[in-house]
Amino acid sequence: xxxxxxxxxxxxxxxxxxxxxxxxxxxxxxxxxxxxxxxxxxxxxxxxxxxxxxxxxxxxxxxxxxxxxxxxxxxxxxxxxxxxxxxxxxxxxxxxxxxxxxxxxxxxxxxxxxxxxxxxxxxxxxxxxxxxxxxxxxxxxxxxxxxxxxxxxxxxxxxxxxxxxxxxxxxxxxxxxxxxxxxxxxxxxxxxxxxxxxxxxxxxxxxxxxxxxxxxxxxxxxxxxxxxxxxxxxxxxxxxxxxxxxxxxxxxxxxxxxxxxxxxxxxxxxxxxxxxxxxxxxxxxxxxxxxxxxxxxxxxxxxxxxxxxxxxxxxxxxxxxxxxxxxxxxxxxxxxxxxxxxxxxxxxxxxxxxxxxxxxxxxxxxxxxxxxxxxxxxxxxxxxxxxxxxxxxxxxxxxxxxxxxxxxxxxxxxxxxxxxxxxxxxxxxxxxxxxxxxxxxxxxxxxxxxxxxxxxxxxxxxxxxxxxxxxxxxxxxxxxxxxxxxxxxxxxxxxxxxxxxxxxxxxxxxxxxxxxxxxxxxxxxxxxxxxxxxxxxxxxxxxxxxxxxxxxxxxxxxxxxxxxxxxxxxxxxxxxxxxxxxxxxxxxxxxxxxxxxxxxxxxxxxxxxxxxxxxxxxxxxxxxxxxxxxxxxx
Amino acid sequence: xxxxxxxxxxxxxxxxxxxxxxxxxxxxxxxxxxxxxxxxxxxxxxxxxxxxxxxxxxxxxxxxxxxxxxxxxxxxxxxxxxxxxxxxxxxxxxxxxxxxxxx
Numbered sequence: 001x002x003x004x005x006x007x008x009x010x011x012x013x014x015x016x017x018x019x020x021x022x023x024x025x026x027x028x029x030x031x032x033x034x035x036x037x038x039x040x041x042x043x044x045x046x047x048x049x050x051x052x053x054x055x056x057x058x059x060x061x062x063x064x065x066x067x068x069x070x071x072x073x074x075x076x077x078x079x080x081x082x083x084x085x086x087x088x089x090x091x092x093x094x095x096x097x098x099x100x101x102x103x104x105x106x107x108x109x110x111x112x113x114x115x116x117x118x119x120x121x122x123x124x125x126x127x128x129x130x131x132x133x134x135x136x137x138x139x140x141x142x143x144x145x146x147x148x149x150x151x152x153x154x155x156x157x158x159x160x161x162x163x164x165x166x167x168x169x170x171x172x173x174x175x176x177x178x179x180x181x182x183x184x185x186x187x188x189x190x191x192x193x194x195x196x197x198x199x200x201x202x203x204x205x206x207x208x209x210x211x212x213x214x215x216x217x218x219x220x221x222x223x224x225x226x227x228x229x230x231x232x233x234x235x236x237x238x239x240x241x242x243x244x245x246x247x248x249x250x251x252x253x254x255x256x257x258x259x260x261x262x263x264x265x266x267x268x269x270x271x272x273x274x275x276x277x278x279x280x281x282x283x284x285x286x287x288x289x290x291x292x293x294x295x296x297x298x299x300x301x302x303x304x305x306x307x308x309x310x311x312x313x314x315x316x317x318x319x320x321x322x323x324x325x326x327x328x329x330x331x332x333x334x335x336x337x338x339x340x341x342x343x344x345x346x347x348x349x350x351x352x353x354x355x356x357x358x359x360x361x362x363x364x365x366x367x368x369x370x371x372x373x374x375x376x377x378x379x380x381x382x383x384x385x386x387x388x389x390x391x392x393x394x395x396x397x398x399x400x401x402x403x404x405x406x407x408x409x410x411x412x413x414x415x416x417x418x419x420x421x422x423x424x425x426x427x428x429x430x431x432x433x434x435x436x437x438x439x440x441x442x443x444x445x446x447x448x449x450x451x452x453x454x455x456x457x458x459x460x461x462x463x464x465x466x467x468x469x470x471x472x473x474x475x476x477x478x479x480x481x482x483x484x485x486x487x488x489x490x491x492x493x494x495x496x497x498x499x500x501x502x503x504x505x506x507x508x509x510x511x512x513x514x515x516x517x518x519x520x521x522x523x524x525x526x527x528x529x530x531x532x533x534x535x536x537x538x539x540x541x542x543x544x545x546x547x548x549x550x551x552x553x554x555x556x557x558x559x560x561x562x563x564x565x566x567x568x569x570x571x572x573x574x575x576x577x578x579x580x581x582x583x584x585x586x587x588x589x590x591x592x593x594x595x596x597x598x599x600x601x602x603x604x605x606x607x608x609x610x611x612x613x614x615x616x617x618x619x620x621x622x623x624x625x626x627x628x629x630x631x632x633x634x
Numbered sequence: 635x636x637x638x639x640x641x642x643x644x645x646x647x648x649x650x651x652x653x654x655x656x657x658x659x660x661x662x663x664x665x666x667x668x669x670x671x672x673x674x675x676x677x678x679x680x681x682x683x684x685x686x687x688x689x690x691x692x693x694x695x696x697x698x699x700x701x702x703x704x705x706x707x708x709x710x711x712x713x714x715x716x717x718x719x720x721x722x723x724x725x726x727x728x729x730x731x732x733x734x735x736x737x
Contacts, residue, residue: 007675011677
């Protein structure tokens with residue numbers, strides 16, 4: 001298309017384009033340049049060029065002052081006349097009669113065009129510059145609904161009204177162009193209407209995040225939920241650059257963004273809002289788990305009570321029976337809350353796995369902000385352990401990711417964002433390292449599910465991570481936890497045994513025998529064992545391998561390794577240790593096996609006492625787990 | 635446009651070494667910096683000048699320059715303060731950028 005250009009012409013063109021000119025601007029400028037190069041040949045050339053580009057009206061008025069806006073109707077017009085401000089014409093702005101006439105001519109031409117095409121142009125211009133519709137409505141007097149429908153759906157609009165719209169469009173383009181042109185120089189010439197029209201809100205429009213900036217922010221959010229001031233400032237620069245590029249403007253003209261300029265404060269607020277959002281989603285997830293009952297201190301309780309009917313006089317032997325009976329209810333519950341019980345657990349773990357220590361901080365924030373969360377005695381413990389567990393899940397990121405995503409979506413609103421990569425706005429942020437987000441959510445939920453544990457003390461905190469996994473079956477967890485707590489004093493072993501053997505007693509208050517079974521079996525729940533097993537708990541924390549080395553089949557159970565390795569960092573109370581059953585991974589592959597392996601696993605590194613405990617519980621757990629798995633597999 | 639005040643000694647110590655490192659030299663007898671640019675041919679040289687010119691307009695700060703075929707001599711100084719100012723430093727940096735991209 002380009003005629004043969006000399007090298008110099010190419011160089012000059014390159015220089016022009018490099019200086020921030022856009023192609024459209026250049027073309028428009030060609031017609032405006034008349035006054036400077038007003039020669040018949042150049043005029044013809046310009047016309048030829050324009051028609052070549054499909055210009056419908058080659059009869060560009062020969063403007064005496066060259067400040068007119070040549071409107072190229074088919075192209076989306078970008079800011080015009082940016083660097084191209086004829087110095088001699090600086091004073092002649094919008095209000096000059098020629099300019100007004102020129103604008104009218106442009107509007108006329110637009111009116112003759114296909115309204116839908118012009119509407120598309122106007123709409124994309126609004127999107128490109130993030131201009132709120134309200135601004136258009138305020139200045140044109142059009143009805144906002146009508147305007148929206150016209151721009152989005154092509155609803156017909158009368159000529160008179162379209163004229164008003166196009167007039168606004170023409171003026172706005174000039175205004176924005178000047179905004180950008182003078183961004184670095186201050187306002188040298190009179191701005192037609194100031195930065196933007198004086199709105200009812202005052203001079204400036206409400207700031208709005210552009211898609212480009214949001215993308216950058218979400219990516220940064222994935223990396224770290226709580227950026228420092230320096231990082232925020234870096235993001236400010238990046239976002240403004242992206243916004244300028246979106247508008248076809250050189251990034252050095254960022255000031256021209258006007259009301260949509262990204263500032264450090266705005267970035268700070270964005271991050272704060274995302275964190276709150278996540279906490280809230282997490283809270284909602286917890287609520288979902290708990291069922292429709294109002295969330296009370298033991299979130300699981302309501303859930304349990306609703307789903308299960310704990311027989312008050314169940315003997316241990318009947319526990320199983322109860323359990324199974326309850327299975328359907330719990331199954332229903334779990335299935336209703338989780339699309340894939342296994343996967344959710346898996347995902348949770350996966351999520352945890354991906355969380356990195358830095359993410360603990362935000363999780364802590366979540367914990368603090370989440371009202372339902374019980375304040376953990378060792379504030380850092382639960383999230384850390386949770387995260388650790390998650391880290392261990394890394395073994396099977398792919399296998400779990402899908403499930404995880406699904407489950408997470410189902411179980412935790414926050415998780416949804418992470419796992420599913422669904423439409424949720426958070427999806428982009430979470431698709432990659434959703435784990436971190438999830439973890440946080442999980443971490444926060446943990447306290448909820450096991451409030452008792454927290455109150456118990458450090459030992460309880462270890463349970464928190466378990467909660468996380470238990471979220472999938474919160475009802476189950478709660479009773480266990482509570483019972484555990486009550487028995488912890490006695491001895492870990494005894495507590496566990498007590499739970500197992502006398503679930504009823506333990507669950508008295510809770511009256512959820514079934515829950516007990518859940519908890520006992522749960523891969524999700526933590527079986528309280530000896531202190532020796534504290535190491536197992538510790539793996540919840542930084543070791544990251546919590547879920548990795550499942551003793552046999554499942555990679556996720558990193559409990560193995562970390563258990564042996566992790567010192568009792570997080571388990572402050574040496575009296576109890578909690579075995580973290582790894583529900584997720586196991587469940588997916590072979591529930592029954594997994595549960596058993598879990599149990600076995602935990603005993604692997606623990607002391608004899610632990611092993612003793614395990615076998616007894618193992619069967620129970622196994623059975624229970626199998627059942628659970630079946631139900632959760634829905 | 636940037637600040638037009640003459641650079642203080644500390645500022646010079648801070649900023650000029652960078653320029654000196656890339657070839658800008660102080661002019662004898664006046665408070666200015668000078669550099670010679672060579673390009674492959676006139677086109678490149680003039681393309682460079684065009685870019686610099688556009689930026690100069692934007693910054694409202696213009697260089698003193700001379701061009702013969704593929705050589706460009708540029709002297710930077712600020713008239714308002716009678717010496718070097720921040721504007722010169724800015725423009726010099728930009729010129730370096732452009733020259734780098736063109737060579």
